Amino acid sequence: MPDWSRIHQERRFSLWSLPLALCSLLYDVGVRFRLKAYEKGIFKGKSLPGFVVSVGNITAGGTGKTPAVAMLARWALNEGHRVAILSKGYGGRYKQEVLEVSDGKRIYADSQVAGDEPVLLARGVSGSPVIISKNRYMAGMYAFKKFGSVFFILDDGFQHLGLERNLNLVLIDASDPFGNAHLLPWGPLREPLSQLDRADALILTRFSRVESAERRAQGPKKNAIRHAPNAIRSPQETLAFLKEKFPSKPVFRADNILDKVIFPFSGEVHTPGFLRGKRVLAFAGIAHPEQFQESLIESGADVAQFKGFRDHYPFDGDEIRELIRMKEKIGARYLITTEKDWMRIAPFAFTTAAPMHDDLAYLTVRFVFLPGQEGIFRIIRNGL
Numbered sequence: 001m002p003d004w005s006r007i008h009q010e011r012r013f014s015l016w017s018l019p020l021a022l023c024s025l026l027y028d029v030g031v032r033f034r035l036k037a038y039e040k041g042i043f044k045g046k047s048l049p050g051f052v053v054s055v056g057n058i059t060a061g062g063t064g065k066t067p068a069v070a071m072l073a074r075w076a077l078n079e080g081h082r083v084a085i086l087s088k089g090y091g092g093r094y095k096q097e098v099l100e101v102s103d104g105k106r107i108y109a110d111s112q113v114a115g116d117e118p119v120l121l122a123r124g125v126s127g128s129p130v131i132i133s134k135n136r137y138m139a140g141m142y143a144f145k146k147f148g149s150v151f152f153i154l155d156d157g158f159q160h161l162g163l164e165r166n167l168n169l170v171l172i173d174a175s176d177p178f179g180n181a182h183l184l185p186w187g188p189l190r191e192p193l194s195q196l197d198r199a200d201a202l203i204l205t206r207f208s209r210v211e212s213a214e215r216r217a218q219g220p221k222k223n224a225i226r227h228a229p230n231a232i233r234s235p236q237e238t239l240a241f242l243k244e245k246f247p248s249k250p251v252f253r254a255d256n257i258l259d260k261v262i263f264p265f266s267g268e269v270h271t272p273g274f275l276r277g278k279r280v281l282a283f284a285g286i287a288h289p290e291q292f293q294e295s296l297i298e299s300g301a302d303v304a305q306f307k308g309f310r311d312h313y314p315f316d317g318d319e320i321r322e323l324i325r326m327k328e329k330i331g332a333r334y335l336i337t338t339e340k341d342w343m344r345i346a347p348f349a350f351t352t353a354a355p356m357h358d359d360l361a362y363l364t365v366r367f368v369f370l371p372g373q374e375g376i377f378r379i380i381r382n383g384l
Contacts, residue, residue: 004310005288008060008179008188011230020186028183031191038161045164048140050150051081051384052165056158058196059178059188061311062287063171064205064256066117066340067367069155073125075377081151084143085125088156089132091115091312098142101130116312116343117155123343124364136163158199159190167383169376170199172242174207174235174253175291181230193229196246201379204242206291207235207253208370252373258295259366264342264349265357272363276300281332283323285313285341292338295363304332315345320360327359335360 007020037043055072057063069085076083089099092115101107101114102122111119114132122130129147133139136154140163143149154160158170172178179188196202232238235253242251258272279302284292289308296303307323309315327335337345342362349357369376 004060004185004188007186008182009176011180017186021182024183024186027185028192031183034161035191035195043161045162046137047164048137048152049144050140050152051167052140052152052154052163053167053169053380054154054157054160054165055169055171056154056156056160057171058158058191058193059173060184060190060287061188062176062291063173064254064365064367065156065171066120067256067365068169068171068203068205068254069153070121070124071367073121073128073153076151076153077125077127082147082149083125083128083151083153084140084147084149085118085121085128085130085153085155086136086139086143086157087115087118087121087130087132087154088134088136088160089115089118090156092118092132094132097135098131098133098138100142100146101132102128103147104129110347111343112347116340119343120340121155136160167380168198168200169203170196170201171203171205172238173288174204174238176288177204177232177238177241178229181228193245196242196249199246199249201376202242202246202249202251203376204235204238204251204253205367206256208255250375250379252376253370254373255368255370256365257368258299259364261336261361261363262339263358263361264346265360272299275334275336278302278334279304279332280334280336281305281307281323281327281330282336283307283309283341284338285309285311285315285344286338287311292363296336301336304330313341313344315341317348320345320349324360333359337362339364 055065055069057065073083073085092113094113099109099114101109101118104127107122118130118132129143131139131143140152181187183189229241232241239251261270261272261274277300282293282296282303293303293306323335339362
């Protein structure tokens, strides 16, 4: 399996760049044809009977959409809205046209059936049904008819043009906004950067954490290269680029912060500070696993070894047992992973005959806007 994360960072032309560039060219033609077909009315989007917010991105994975969707859903519930989260259920094996993952109280599907992100949202947002379908309109109508939902949140919905929305929120990772700025598969872009013009608001995630790391390393660059997005290296450069290229779009800043350390077998729950000075073996199968490693180090954990896997990696019992043996071999106290990875491990974890279960923990992440960035909620209220 190619290391796409590394490929999407590569800025030099190499032997492998030519076939990838040709594939990107074909992908670009297909994307532009599809966008033009919707623009000209050849393809038409359907409307749901309510307010629709899309939370998406313009790159392939790694911007923190799932914690952002959970935060937005909790906010809308607190405002008194009847909320439903609509997802495609990426990686799930479900066969139904529409699958009810959760009714807001109980969870009816695991990650093997529904995919890890919908189950993670169902666990993290009490009171909101989570419905998955390849056709988000069908998912929304299901939620409207069964639960009376009228506030719909599209998880990863920016490219889902078959459903009209009232508000388009696009997340951009401040640590790596556009990779090498090429389209898939040569780069991480799902669409040309010009399509950010469809967004109603842009949200830079992991902003202050990355900015702090930049200051510790060498300080922010003074000469932002605004016309070369593949040369962007700092959050401030990203901010300058977006404000120059899309001056009419409000840009908000947010962070994904570690929230809790949960030991699922014992039921213990701790703050991230619990890991300070503790020797751990960590692993993650997310879009940018190295970011999880950096977060652990920042929390004070002694990361003796780190294993990165591709996004949505399908762990099995043998691999978890091997990681436990590795932990014991290097003398680590705990085996640590992400909550998203735990969603894929949980279906078999309690039946796997592996020792030292009590030493396996996962970390939850919370999405928060930086102080002074609350204007995003005014935009939503105005839209409503």
